[in-house]
Amino acid sequence: MIIILKENPNTEELANLKNMIEGVGVSIKTVEGKHKNILGLIGDTSVIDIETIKAYDIVENVQRIQDPFKAANRKFHPENTIVKVEDLAIGGNKVQIIAGPCSVENEDQIIETAIAVKAAGATMLRGGAFKPRTSPYAFQGLHADGIELLLKAKKATGLPIVTEIMSMGHLDIFSDVDIIQVGARNMQNFELLKELGHSKKPILLKRGLANTLEELLMSAEYIMAGGNSNVMLCERGIRTFEPKTRNTLDISAIPLLKQLSHLPIVVDPSHAAGITSLVEPLSLASIAAGADALIIEVHNCPKKALSDGAQSLTPEQFDGIMKNIKKHVEFMGKTIG
Numbered sequence: 001m002i003i004i005l006k007e008n009p010n011t012e013e014l015a016n017l018k019n020m021i022e023g024v025g026v027s028i029k030t031v032e033g034k035h036k037n038i039l040g041l042i043g044d045t046s047v048i049d050i051e052t053i054k055a056y057d058i059v060e061n062v063q064r065i066q067d068p069f070k071a072a073n074r075k076f077h078p079e080n081t082i083v084k085v086e087d088l089a090i091g092g093n094k095v096q097i098i099a100g101p102c103s104v105e106n107e108d109q110i111i112e113t114a115i116a117v118k119a120a121g122a123t124m125l126r127g128g129a130f131k132p133r134t135s136p137y138a139f140q141g142l143h144a145d146g147i148e149l150l151l152k153a154k155k156a157t158g159l160p161i162v163t164e165i166m167s168m169g170h171l172d173i174f175s176d177v178d179i180i181q182v183g184a185r186n187m188q189n190f191e192l193l194k195e196l197g198h199s200k201k202p203i204l205l206k207r208g209l210a211n212t213l214e215e216l217l218m219s220a221e222y223i224m225a226g227g228n229s230n231v232m233l234c235e236r237g238i239r240t241f242e243p244k245t246r247n248t249l250d251i252s253a254i255p256l257l258k259q260l261s262h263l264p265i266v267v268d269p270s271h272a273a274g275i276t277s278l279v280e281p282l283s284l285a286s287i288a289a290g291a292d293a294l295i296i297e298v299h300n301c302p303k304k305a306l307s308d309g310a311q312s313l314t315p316e317q318f319d320g321i322m323k324n325i326k327k328h329v330e331f332m333g334k335t336i337g
Helices: 011-022 050-054 107-120 144-157 168-174 190-197 213-225 253-260 269-273 276-289 315-331
Strands: 002-005 027-032 037-042 059-063 083-085 088-090 094-100 124-126 161-165 179-182 203-206 231-235 265-267 293-297
Touching: 011 027, 011 037, 050 059, 088 094, 094 107, 094 315, 107 124, 107 144, 107 315, 124 144, 144 161, 144 168, 161 168, 168 190, 179 190, 190 213, 203 213, 213 231, 213 253, 231 253, 253 265, 253 276, 265 276, 269 276, 269 293, 276 293, 276 315, 293 315
Parallel strands: 094 124, 094 293, 124 161, 161 179, 179 203, 203 231, 231 265, 265 293
Antiparallel strands: 002 037, 002 059, 027 037, 083 088
16 A cells, blocks of 8 residues: 655654554555655555545545555655665666676686776676576586675776675675675575565566566565665566577566566576577667666686576677667667766
8 A cells, every 4th residue: 555645744644644554563664756755555454444544634645556566566666766886876867787707717707807898888797606507517606706706806897796696694795795686596585585685785686487577576575575675676588488599588578567666677688598699689679678777798708608608798799789789778868887
């Protein structure tokens, strides 16, 4: 349920209204807009009578939200959420480009790649320190050592870092990570999501391989219900019957999520396609559909990559693609960085 307040509500009457609501065990989140303030009610709102709420002079309107997700709902929060990462903003009129290798492999590889993607226009660095792999015999990442190498790359370039978490037990070693990524396989790891809800760090939440948009938003709700509103939704392709691509990028998810939610949308064209030649057209299509950021895999030598070399761009390819991305971002009335 949301309560839309009139402009400049009487403070005493507002306090009385809040006391009445909290008295029946329902919590309140206040959302301040440019013109109107909204009270978002979280909990069992069936015990609240709408007509009683409307009787308050300070109340303009009351609406029940039928969707199971509340905090992530645009009805709850009409203004777009902008997630701040150092001096960068994800959302609004800015488009961020997150680039780097699938896996952190060694110091030379990650620093060389970081310098190259920054020179091409990337604004953040991605790299996997912990790697969930289908095969237990595949490269699983460098773990804590990988995060240390990412921090060295950040020191060398100034790029904020994005890396994936796989376990609650690893939270301590993510203390210096700028954005914590929850991968597709962990989208419904609800205990992990609850823990991330107690953090204030920005969370990049990837859609699962076969999950609906509502399930993605409900996973975001787990994080936000814990108090962390710094959540970004990532469309990274879903599993379909089509074998020509690794996954199928759901372009329609971008504008639809924009309608349903106020959270920023990130698109991963690399995992969606699994083919380097498709990264550019999918990136451009994503920007046209309203994406707030792209996360693109770039490796200094894809042929020698320990994971996902087939979908990783070379620095030269990334530099070429960035020129067209910049043009499309400007055409949409936005800027990079």
